[in-house]
Amino acid sequence: MPKVIWWGHSDLNYSRNRICRQLLQSLGYELIDFSPHISALADIEAHLIGLPLADLVWVPCFRHRDVVAATRWARQKHIPVLFDPLISAWQKRVYERRKYAAGSAAAQRWLAREIRWLQAVDMVLLDTEPQRQMFIQRFKLEPAKTACVYVGAEQPLFAPLAVVKQPSGPVEVLFYGSFIALHGVNTVIEAARLLAGQPHIQWVLLGEGSAKASAQQQAAGLTNVSFESSVPYAQLPRRIAQADIVLGVFGDSQKSSQVIPNKVFQALACARPVITRTSLAYPTEDSRLLKGGLVQIEAANPVALAQAVAQWASCSREQRSPARAVYDTYFSEVKLQQQLLAALASMGLSAGQA
Structure with missing residues (x-):
């Protein structure tokens, strides 16, 4: 051996x-x-x-x-x-x-x-x-x-899980991470502010990091935004499964344009659609399949993020995403x-x- x-x-x-x-x-x-x-x-x-x-x-x-x-x-x-x-x-x-x-x-x-x-x-x-x-x-x-x-994403840890959700319940948009600049958390919060008049869309920011306090201050007064503490790694797939949409990164740095963050792989593996900033790091062989589970928008653009979330939220949960097919095909x-x-x-x- x-x-x-x-x-x-x-x-x-x-x-x-x-x-x-x-x-x-x-x-x-x-x-x-x-x-x-x-x-x-x-x-x-x-x-x-x-x-x-x-x-x-x-x-x-x-x-x-x-x-x-x-x-x-x-x-x-x-x-x-x-x-x-x-x-x-x-x-x-x-x-x-x-x-x-x-x-x-x-x-x-x-x-x-x-x-x-x-x-x-x-x-x-x-x-x-x-x-x-x-x-x-x-x-x-x-x-x-x-x-x-x-x-x-680690297999079989990150995989589709059956989670009971009320058809008429709120659409949950999940961000998770360490609040570093690469993530562009300010873009997420400003997008949530733009959709504050749509209470059926709830934004959850999960994780810890030195910039979390400033993010909480930025989101003060927004009833459609909540913060959660980090969960153990083994419990992350279930937390992802509870969400309807998972957010990637939105920073406009050189590095953020070159990478695919862990959370994108993990969410796709859990059959959850992802919205993230545009990047040449993603495969382009079949853009139709990729776009079905992965929406890419302009970096640091809260308007584009709000529009993408609103569009996804308007679909029924059953019609939303071939995200796992994207993962199986490419990753x-x-x-x-x-x-x-x-x-x-x-x-x-x-x-x-x-």
Whole structure:
């Protein structure tokens, strides 16, 4: 059985990590977890403990700091390295947190550092094609050393559930997340304000985050908007099933135009229609099917969001959405397996015997 070393202090319960681990195991790979005490010295620790040889070293998402030591050790053992960053450390600091100005010396140092990290590995795994193209151009990567695997949704956890809803009950529009700028929560609240005169449409914002308080202040006085605390991950599918429409993201940042957020995959897997900002990250092979379960609108446009919600709300619940068909066609586990197999094959690896 081929082996993969999962290298780094990663959150094994984070959905991207859970899905990638499940995919590797479904393809017949044995996972060897290695969580070094000090990332920068991890290769020394690996030597001291006698870390076993493997067919691949996998550095999981967000673990940029583990790349240098992982590649040092792997090169000595002639083992290829795959890095699944999910985000750019440079992009996050410059364009999301706005910690550094784009042309500042600090930003340029981060950019140079990330170029070294990414060019050191044998494969950089991204989650969408626009994100892949950005990484190729910004970090000067060889296209053949990059590949895409959608984030997806965990199966069978996220699946259609039967929830009893009164036919004449209110239409529930559900947003959930951590209230970061990428989400464009202000757009959601302003859209709800535009539909305040339609009490049969209720907006629920679920989750926690540092900007939640400001969102609650913005929504003060709106009787059609309510806030809920986060629910345990295992209970999220049932909460999604209680909603009629699920909202994606509406921010106008560069990153929000390049990604498909977790919630979009999860809602579609639960057979709930999604409204989100337009993005080239979504497949375009059959726009008729895609539009049936996924409505894309202009970013940061509360008028467009209000119109889209009102249009969906005017339909009967039975006629609303082939959302699960969209998920099965484009984002299923089989599709993700095929994407990962293609990435591994380009590295000279193949599926094991599961």
